[in-house]
Amino acid sequence: MDADTVGRKSVEQLRESFDVRPGYLAACTSGVPPRQAVAALREDLDAWSAGTTTPLGYGAWAERGRAAYARLVGVDVSRVAIGSQTSVMVGMIAASLRAGSEVIVVEGDFSSMVFPFLVRDDLVVRHVPIAGLADAIGSTTALVAFSLVQSATGEIADADAIVAAARAAGARTLCDTTQAAGWMPVDAFRFDATVCHAYKWLCAPRGVALLTVSESFADELVPTAAGWYAGDDVWGSCYGPAMTLAPDARRFDVSPAWQAWVGATTSLELFAAVPAEEVRAYTGGLADTLRTRLGLPLTGSAIVTWPDATGADAAALAAAGIVASSRAGRARVAFHVWNDEREVERVCAALGRGDASDLHIPVDWAAEYGAYAI
Known part of the structure; x- marks a missing residue:
């Protein structure tokens, strides 16, 4: 294990470990692997296929x-x-x-x-x-x-x-x-x-x-x-x-x-290796920023939900290429370290609360993920 792995890290260093496409707001459904984990898994697959794992x-x-x-x-x-x-x-x-x-x-x-x-x-x-x-x-x-x-x-x-x-x-x-x-x-x-x-x-x-x-x-x-x-x-x-x-x-x-x-x-x-208080301040801060924009009570939770009985808001998010989720009659988005303030703007724009025309989600991602919310 290298010293960088065991040493203390900042939230910004943790953020830099991810290569997540724009609009992924679904850590509460399924996280995505950091770059280091992807490399370790690929190395292991090579070793496994060569018969050198034990x-x-x-x-x-x-x-x-x-x-x-x-x-x-x-x-x-x-x-x-x-x-x-x-x-x-x-x-x-x-x-x-x-x-x-x-x-x-x-x-x-x-x-x-x-x-x-x-x-x-x-x-x-x-x-x-x-x-x-x-x-x-x-x-x-x-x-x-x-x-x-x-x-x-x-x-x-x-x-x-x-x-x-x-x-x-x-x-x-x-x-x-x-x-x-x-x-x-x-x-x-x-x-x-x-x-x-x-x-x-x-x-x-x-x-x-x-x-x-x-x-x-x-x-x-x-x-x-x-x-x-x-x-x-x-x-x-x-x-x-x-x-x-x-x-x-x-x-x-x-x-x-x-x-x-x-x-x-x-x-x-x-x-x-990252102080959890710093991660909470970052993720909860983004979530509360969205709550403020949507007129929801501030809770500090990284998961933001609101009533969406018809699924209209979830459909709007999906149509905008945002990977969100629907649970128990509520729309649900989650902010993790790979997200930033631009995600707040994307959600607000998708819901008709703002303009995110300059926050482009690649067409291929919108086409693949825009038809559903997970």
Whole structure:
């Protein structure tokens, strides 16, 4: 690993790592890889096709990625487990709860944070609006599960109030940081567990998810997906009948999707080197500039949404060559580090709130992406 990768970087240096075309406002749907990750993936493909890659080499990539993520969210690396999908990680936690446990989830939250609890008909699952989550936690609550930033609306949860209420009630907290990590500071240490898929704001390939878990909560969980990679001695755990799992969070590992971790680790190391407060100031500042132009309340969230029941605004954005998204009857745009003030102007012009005639999106991109919003 070169010194530039591990050294501190500025937001401007991070911005220079991306070659994203104009009008891409969909990091909340899918991030794009930094130049360094693309180079690492291409090099790996060449090595793989030549037969020079090894499982041990890919394991080293995964461990680097685990360490980078630990730095990013402020926990010791021993508290990080790796996998491929957040729903599997949430499912493990759901499967570990006692029958009859009360779980509070957010009304309208992403299904990966809801379905794993609903499939157990012996749990009491309560759906609560995000604004009332802290007040809903009581003495009967075993677990409160919520996304730090809501996917459909971009609303940022009041984590301080939720954590305080959960601690007072003796309830556990599970926080999904998928729509937060990469653009805003995340302190995973404060929660009993967090899950994150890195393919959005952390700009990784699909297939890289991470779990953080406190020591006390880990003792209550059953590693239902345990396999060879969860073993204390990974390469000594390929066959039964004996089973000795790792004593730390690695016992919840699922074996890594090898090639995905090459790109993910490169991206994770880049983001871990940039102060998250600076990224939030940049992305949230752009988003609030758009909110001001559209007459929306300022929230500081990098995701901007507004009612669009007919889909007319989403269609207008798409027709202008802007890659945005539609969720739950709302138009949705997201500002990441590769965006700048010109994107605000493009959105406003597409919605009839300004003139962006001098902000040209190449015709080929408009033709390819102008027919839909993702």
